Amino acid sequence: MQELTPMMQQYMEIKQKVKDCILFFRLGDFYEMFFEDAIVASKELEIALTSRDCGNNEKAPMCGVPYHSATSYIAKLIEKGYKVAICEQVEDPKLAKGIVKREITRIITPGTFIDENISTANNFICCISKDRSEFALTFVDVSTGEMYSCLLEEDLQKLLNEIGKYNPSEILISRSEDELYEFLKKNCTSFVQMIEFVDLQKCYEVIENQINVGKIDERLILSVGNLLKYLIETQKISFDYIRRYEFYRVQNYLQIDINTKRNLELTESIIQRSRKNSLLGILDQTKTSMGSRLLKKWIERPLIDVIEINRRLDSVEQLKSNYSILVQIEELLSRMYDIERLSSKFAYKNVNAKDLLSLKRSIEVLPALKKLLSSFSAQLLKEIYEGLDTLEDIYALIDSSINEDAPVTLKEGGIIKDGFNEEVDRLRNISKNSKELLVQYEEKERNLTGIKNLRIGYNKVFGYYIEVTKSNYSLVPDRYIRKQTLANAERYITEELKKLEDEILGADQKLIELEYQLFCEIRDRIEAQIERIQKTASYIAILDVLCSFARIAIDNEYVRPNVCLGDRIYFKNGRHPVVEKMIGRGNFIPNDTELDQAENRVLIITGPNMAGKSTYMRQVALIVIMAQMGCFVPADEAHIGIVDKIFSRIGASDDISSGQSTFMVEMSEVANILKNATPKSLIIFDEVGRGTSTYDGLSIAWAVLEYVADKSKIGAKTLFATHYHELTELEERIPGVKNYRVDVKEEGKNIIFLRKIVRGGCDSSYGIHVARLAGIPEEVLKRAEEILKQLEEADINRKNIRKLRKEIKKEFTEQIDFFSYKKEEIIDKIEKLDILNITPVQALNILSELKHEIIKAKERQLI
Numbered sequence: 001m002q003e004l005t006p007m008m009q010q011y012m013e014i015k016q017k018v019k020d021c022i023l024f025f026r027l028g029d030f031y032e033m034f035f036e037d038a039i040v041a042s043k044e045l046e047i048a049l050t051s052r053d054c055g056n057n058e059k060a061p062m063c064g065v066p067y068h069s070a071t072s073y074i075a076k077l078i079e080k081g082y083k084v085a086i087c088e089q090v091e092d093p094k095l096a097k098g099i100v101k102r103e104i105t106r107i108i109t110p111g112t113f114i115d116e117n118i119s120t121a122n123n124f125i126c127c128i129s130k131d132r133s134e135f136a137l138t139f140v141d142v143s144t145g146e147m148y149s150c151l152l153e154e155d156l157q158k159l160l161n162e163i164g165k166y167n168p169s170e171i172l173i174s175r176s177e178d179e180l181y182e183f184l185k186k187n188c189t190s191f192v193q194m195i196e197f198v199d200l201q202k203c204y205e206v207i208e209n210q211i212n213v214g215k216i217d218e219r220l221i222l223s224v225g226n227l228l229k230y231l232i233e234t235q236k237i238s239f240d241y242i243r244r245y246e247f248y249r250v251q252n253y254l255q256i257d258i259n260t261k262r263n264l265e266l267t268e269s270i271i272q273r274s275r276k277n278s279l280l281g282i283l284d285q286t287k288t289s290m291g292s293r294l295l296k297k298w299i300e301r302p303l304i305d306v307i308e309i310n311r312r313l314d315s316v317e318q319l320k321s322n323y324s325i326l327v328q329i330e331e332l333l334s335r336m337y338d339i340e341r342l343s344s345k346f347a348y349k350n351v352n353a354k355d356l357l358s359l360k361r362s363i364e365v366l367p368a369l370k371k372l373l374s375s376f377s378a379q380l381l382k383e384i385y386e387g388l389d390t391l392e393d394i395y396a397l398i399d400s401s402i403n404e405d406a407p408v409t410l411k412e413g414g415i416i417k418d419g420f421n422e423e424v425d426r427l428r429n430i431s432k433n434s435k436e437l438l439v440q441y442e443e444k445e446r447n448l449t450g451i452k453n454l455r456i457g458y459n460k461v462f463g464y465y466i467e468v469t470k471s472n473y474s475l476v477p478d479r480y481i482r483k484q485t486l487a488n489a490e491r492y493i494t495e496e497l498k499k500l501e502d503e504i505l506g507a508d509q510k511l512i513e514l515e516y517q518l519f520c521e522i523r524d525r526i527e528a529q530i531e532r533i534q535k536t537a538s539y540i541a542i543l544d545v546l547c548s549f550a551r552i553a554i555d556n557e558y559v560r561p562n563v564c565l566g567d568r569i570y571f572k573n574g575r576h577p578v579v580e581k582m583i584g585r586g587n588f589i590p591n592d593t594e595l596d597q598a599e600n601r602v603l604i605i606t607g608p609n610m611a612g613k614s615t616y617m618r619q620v621a622l623i624v625i626m627a628q629m630g631c632f633v634p635a636d637e638a639h640i641g642i643v644d645k646i647f648s649r650i651g652a653s654d655d656i657s658s659g660q661s662t663f664m665v666e667m668s669e670v671a672n673i674l675k676n677a678t679p680k681s682l683i684i685f686d687e688v689g690r691g692t693s694t695y696d697g698l699s700i701a702w703a704v705l706e707y708v709a710d711k712s713k714i715g716a717k718t719l720f721a722t723h724y725h726e727l728t729e730l731e732e733r734i735p736g737v738k739n740y741r742v743d744v745k746e747e748g749k750n751i752i753f754l755r756k757i758v759r760g761g762c763d764s765s766y767g768i769h770v771a772r773l774a775g776i777p778e779e780v781l782k783r784a785e786e787i788l789k790q791l792e793e794a795d796i797n798r799k800n801i802r803k804l805r806k807e808i809k810k811e812f813t814e815q816i817d818f819f820s821y822k823k824e825e826i827i828d829k830i831e832k833l834d835i836l837n838i839t840p841v842q843a844l845n846i847l848s849e850l851k852h853e854i855i856k857a858k859e860r861q862l863i
Ligand SMILES: Nc1ncnc2c1ncn2[C@@H]1O[C@H](COP(=O)(O)OP(=O)(O)OP(=O)(O)O)[C@@H](O)[C@H]1O
Pocket: 579, 583, 587, 588, 589, 590, 607, 608, 609, 610, 611, 612, 613, 614, 615, 616, 755
């Protein structure tokens, strides 16, 4: 260390503290990286790797990025899984004695990186603590100041479900949780970190000092406290803008597990993984980022409280039926800036003049918005009307102080409006009129001294001076201080001229400094009101989502669902909101649905591949979710008895990374459903059992169906799509089970999909027809048809065997007294059928012979 240059020594000392981060070390207008950090960063960021002399005859690898464009480079490193520590110069280099003081000002990780470009989604950081048999989870979005906590029983599946709702970019757990760490690493896409947890007492202190959220349940203290402590340590700011803290119970919302969220494509489509063809993509007609983020939350957490749902529906209905007002509100909302995210900008002190102007423009629309809202009587809209703070004082402050064309940087001046501050006006005047001031001074001195050719000039050595020619020396007053003698003239300065010089030369710098200082004062005055801004932001978000619901209801002809506590789910002409958008409204065939706790508890849906079974089942779940969000639904009529949980088991989601087979994944999902479903749940099973051999699969499907249908076991409303036509037998055996099929019309070798759900089972799979549609070569199809014929014949034989055996058994028991002498022989023959390796045809022959013998014996007896 001794031989290193002082700066390199300083670097090494700081780097020691953040070994696991890439250190951005501020040097003038650049952030430089050294040694291993430079090698890694230059590769990841595709920037040149150079070197710097360390002072000990060695060269350190080095690379750098300009200060003003650092954010995009940081974003890239975070994206690639690195942590970045920012080290700033914390004193003015001009005033530094020796090396400039530098400190780490922030550590940026996925959960604390605020990406200005992605504002329609939250960026959550989560902290999980484990206590006795519970998980406590806390989620914070540093950019908006939202914080949520919940408690979960110690169930890893439930943990994943809850994490899935927030999709946090970073998860923190205690260093002692090795197993949990491995599990999360394997099952989450989040950046998982183990940190040193502090104890309860320390957590209480952190919470008390840092946030403004009132009393917190004791069981949550470790997760809230450790999360805050981590944030304070890495961000080095105060988090008192976290005021919107919500503790919620998972069971107070419609519970949608993570598989179902994916299967139903609630927030992103499965294939493109984009929000475009998801439910969120269709429903999002919001005009503000605040609204868009809230909508996502509402989709992930639909309600179960009928009153609250109807409050939302009432508002949507009123907005929908007052079209012209809706249009005006939408227009006003579209002029609003993301004022919710301003809170973090204030806290990080990186608000600029443009942000304040955007805030002003957002506030500008509030009075008009409030006026429009005054005409509504729906409770929720009324609450927004009454609660909406129009922030006039903040508007007035910004309007009177900040220039409309203020620059983004705060160190260039031009921020403060004329007339706001006398000193700014004066300095600006000096700066603008410096020449004029010198001319005025020159004129004044000529008059005072009577020297007609007195002239003011400037040179680098002693600045502004007064020049007097030889012939006028006698008129020079005493207050003139001689500075230079030339051949024909002398140069003087005066106290007044030096003052003027200081003002002229210093005015610009002073102006910049004063404007910056005033800006900070204005910023701090607004920051003191941040709670009011946040409150307004949350009302705007709710209003925006309600308007979005009204808009999609109008554009897509959705109806208001009748949501109540009952058990019935009924839609007339229901549609799938996303598929109908994709294929065009006119091309989508609507279908009815009737589900209840009695006659229509379990619907077994058969039909060829491609007929529309999955679409239909997803449509039912989506309509329920939409209704429970308080949104109108794609149907002509809808009654929704509240559902507590929605489950689905759809398709083959191969999970190679987890080392589980497709069938294993399928069965664990089914197991999860059977464990957690209640009579108030809605379950979707799409071809359960398909992942294994036919008989195993059929038996599992059968048993699962019996179990969910049985009121003493689960008795949940269930949609069960299957290719096992044998299952349709259950309609006769279990009350509440109904067979439906998606209808098709056969035309020669082709089939026409009618997409209509009708009563009754379907006894053909039409698999070969669909294969033909898919373009399988005709030769292969022909061979498949041959094989199918053989298999069907064998199947008929098997059915006949079953029938004969039944008949024989019946005869045998009825007539047992007549031919007891043959008992052993007959039993032997029947039993042997199961163990002998014989063809169905041979078995049929044996049974026929047997039946023949019995009949003969009977006849003999009768005679
Ligand atoms: N009601 C409908 N109206 C119009 N088109 C529909 C309808 N339902 C489904 N479709 C179209 O049919 C396609 C296939 O539907 P879906 O995937 O639901 O069939 P499926 O019966 O589940 O098939 P498989 O058994 O092969 O999984 C959908 O992608 C959609 O384009």
